[in-house]
Amino acid sequence: MQALAVLDLSYNQLSGPIPSILGNLTYTEKLYMQGNRLTGTIPPELGNMSTLHYLELNDNQLTGSIPSELGKLTGLYDLNLANNSLEGPIPNNISSCVNLNSFNAHGNKLNGTIPRSLCKLESMTSLNLSSNHLSGPIPIELSRINNLDILDLSCNMITGPIPSAIGSLEHLLKLNLSKNALVGFIPAEFGNLRSIMEIDLSNNHLGGLIPQELGMLQNLMLL
Template sequence: MVPGNNNVAAVKCKAKEREALLALKNDSVDLHGILSSWSSALNHSECCKWKEFISIGPLFYELESDLYWVSSISSSLRYLSMEQVDLSSASDWPILIANLPQLRELRLRSCSLPNVTSTSLSMSFTNFSDSLTIIDLYDNQQNSSVYQWLMSFHSSVTVLKLIDNYLDGPIPEAIANLSSLQELWLGDNKHVDGIPMALWDLCSLRVVHLNDNSLTGLIEEFVPTISNCAKDSLKVLDVSENSEIAGTLPNLSHLSSLQVLIFDGNQLESIRLPAIKLGPRFPSWLRSQQERCVWLDISSAGIEGIVPLWFWNFSLSLNYLNVSHNQLVGEIPDLPVEFKDYPQIDLSSNQFHGNNFSGTIPTSFGRLEQIQSLHLRNNKFIGELPLELSNCKELRILDVAHNNLKGPIPLWIGDKLG
């Protein structure tokens, strides 16, 4: 089938789908004849036109919007998916869903669901399904009362998607009661305050999206708490576009499974991510950190390719820069003198070459009069050390090993580094 196709006549029913729906009908008690159009008769064989097709978008929706039809097939219903179906009058939807004993996946996206009320909570708590694993309530204007309903599925839910709702206040600590949770999607809401420490006690947690909220706090306060149970399972962490999250991003090397880290739209003073896989593409989210960041370590991060031009301008705000042990290529531009005082720069173990495509070490390094350490090991530089480096009055460490340099050791090295 092709849900969403504007030409109903063009949509063809597959035999496998028709057989599955007929099997569902046979297992159901249909006292009111709701599924009467589901038939193997020749004139009813086009199952995409059956009125009660239960995995539907706006095109196929011909069901009662109050969801009472669900009770007629409650004994066998395992997957319920609706998108852009107006369920604004289904005030008792939490009760009906909670009483589907076999339901495994619930997807009600953009359905204008009413908020969970105290009445529906008290009635739905009596007979909750323990088979529901996926709950997706994307774009339903739900407020934080939905959390009370969700907590009743504490032993079964593995994926929870509440993106683009009206969730406000702090993220409840009780979310840690969802003991089987693997994916948590809370982006585009109005949550405030910090990230609950109890969240990192979930040992199966793999994906966390908390982007586009109003979360606050110092990142160095909540990241170390990921050393709890989730440190071995967490693969994706997204806290982007929370403008009040600030501070120093500490070393995350203890997160052994981390693959994706997104911090766009926050303002960090220090980013220390050695040996964290950020590549292969150069992490574009760093561009948003230029205003405050003074320390950047993205060494051994699996980053490949040419460094974007904006990054060299970003570097001007730093007093420590380490991009070593990646697979970066291309030309190092003329570096301006606007670096912070006493910078330390490590560009070693990449495939950089010099300015003007000559392959020599850029003479512009000599403008960094306050630089303390410069590491250019394991690149493709040729020629001699530029005399301009003698202008670096504070230089204490110079590492240019494993390049293709030639010529005598300059006398000024004995004066500067002796």
């Protein structure tokens, strides 16, 4: 099985832990195990799957932390850990997955701050960290991920102002910062988000005037 290119066990009724021996599949490019009843922790041995492009472990019952060893998967395009019970901080070295296009950790119990190092993921188009226990400010460094289409940080405990530099994300289609503890004003720089279709800032502590610049957003359908 070492030459196996795709392992798809998704949407079954599999239970128990993820076998650590899967780390021996060094030629596997796609590992789909989402939509099962898998429990236990994510084996750090998965970081040995050196040719892996897609790792889909979402919609299970996984616990523990995100292994820092996943940072060794430098060819990874898609990392989906959504809808589990993972906790602890997001490892800084996830930023070593330099080809990562999508990172979805929605619906877990992750805590700590959003790593500033995520700005190194220049290929990323979708970042979804919603519905966790993340705190601290929105890192201004996220504005360096120029290819972002989707940024969803909703339903956390994020504080501080909205960085005006977010307005430089010219490809952004969806921005969801709702249900946090953000303060300050809506940045006038949001008027530069010419591709934006959805902005959700509801259920925060924002004040001041609604910037007139938002009237320039011709594609905006939800505010």
